Amino acid sequence: MGWVEVTFKTLFQVFSMISASDLSAWDFCPRQVYFRRVLGIKPEKKEVMIKGTIKHSIFERLIDSYKKTGSFDIEKIIEDTISEYNEDFEKFGTNMDELREDLKWSFSILEEKINKNEFPIPEFCERWIESENLGLKARVDVIFDESGEWVVGDLKTNVSDFLGPKLQIGVGALLFEENMNTEVNKIKIISHNIWEEKEVELTDELREQILETRDEIKQMIESEEIPSLCENPNKCASCDFWESHCNPKKKSEKKTENGVKKSF
Numbered sequence: 001m002g003w004v005e006v007t008f009k010t011l012f013q014v015f016s017m018i019s020a021s022d023l024s025a026w027d028f029c030p031r032q033v034y035f036r037r038v039l040g041i042k043p044e045k046k047e048v049m050i051k052g053t054i055k056h057s058i059f060e061r062l063i064d065s066y067k068k069t070g071s072f073d074i075e076k077i078i079e080d081t082i083s084e085y086n087e088d089f090e091k092f093g094t095n096m097d098e099l100r101e102d103l104k105w106s107f108s109i110l111e112e113k114i115n116k117n118e119f120p121i122p123e124f125c126e127r128w129i130e131s132e133n134l135g136l137k138a139r140v141d142v143i144f145d146e147s148g149e150w151v152v153g154d155l156k157t158n159v160s161d162f163l164g165p166k167l168q169i170g171v172g173a174l175l176f177e178e179n180m181n182t183e184v185n186k187i188k189i190i191s192h193n194i195w196e197e198k199e200v201e202l203t204d205e206l207r208e209q210i211l212e213t214r215d216e217i218k219q220m221i222e223s224e225e226i227p228s229l230c231e232n233p234n235k236c237a238s239c240d241f242w243e244s245h246c247n248p249k250k251k252s253e254k255k256t257e258n259g260v261k262k263s264f
């Protein structure tokens with residue numbers, strides 16, 4: 001078997017795996033997963049997404065610097081990271097002074113917590129883990145070794161422990177367990193604004209919910225059947241797919257345009 005074949009097979013296998021974010025999106029609305037995984041629609045780049053990516057990147061660099069030198073230069077790391085996204089910020093017309101202030105404020109809180117031993121230094125940051133056996137893949141934000149106990153965490157805007165984030169972080173925990181042949185009993189939701197944390201038990205019930213949700217997503221992808229419209233209008237109001245794909249008014253307008261029926 002040649003290298004190209006092996007690579008193609010691996011890429012295909014990785015693509016067909018269910019991701020941690022698929023599970024979290026499924027909990028929000030199964031249709032979102034249909035649009036992304038079956039129709040292949042990529043989410044539109046948004047300012048808020050870039051800001052989130054930047055926070056993850058700054059965090060990773062700070063931790064890396066702290067591990068190597070025992071300290072970190074917040075302002076330099078923020079500037080270096082921001083500069084990589086200048087094009088995006090220009091496009092969005094981002095207020096850069098406000099952004100810098102917000103980042104400095106937030107990461108100064110983290111620095112203080114680290115110095116007071118109130119925030120543990122993660123063993124691993126931003127690790128990509130996948131398993132053919134589980135049919136799952138995830139980019140895991142943080143993994144802590146807390147006195148011999150592994151804790152898998154994710155950086156979020158707040159520490160709300162809705163089912164979606166728990167499923168998402170739980171996927172990372174199951175993958176880490178398999179990868180390291182170890183056991184994870186706790187997961188953590190961490191606010192990347194004020195760096196508070198919420199611990200959640202990785203119960204048998206949550207483990208079952210993860211595997212059941214994975215199977216539901218797999219079944220939907222294989223059948224290519226579009227899930228029903230979400231029943232919560234608040235969710236639709238905040239969803240990118242409303243105007244383009246789900247608003248029944250728009251849909252009927254498209255169908256009657258030029259008297260020709262169009263499907264999505």
Ligand code: SF4
Binds near residue numbers: 029032229236240
């Ligand atoms: S607009 Fe509503 S139904 Fe459509 S994908 Fe979004 S949340 Fe689901």
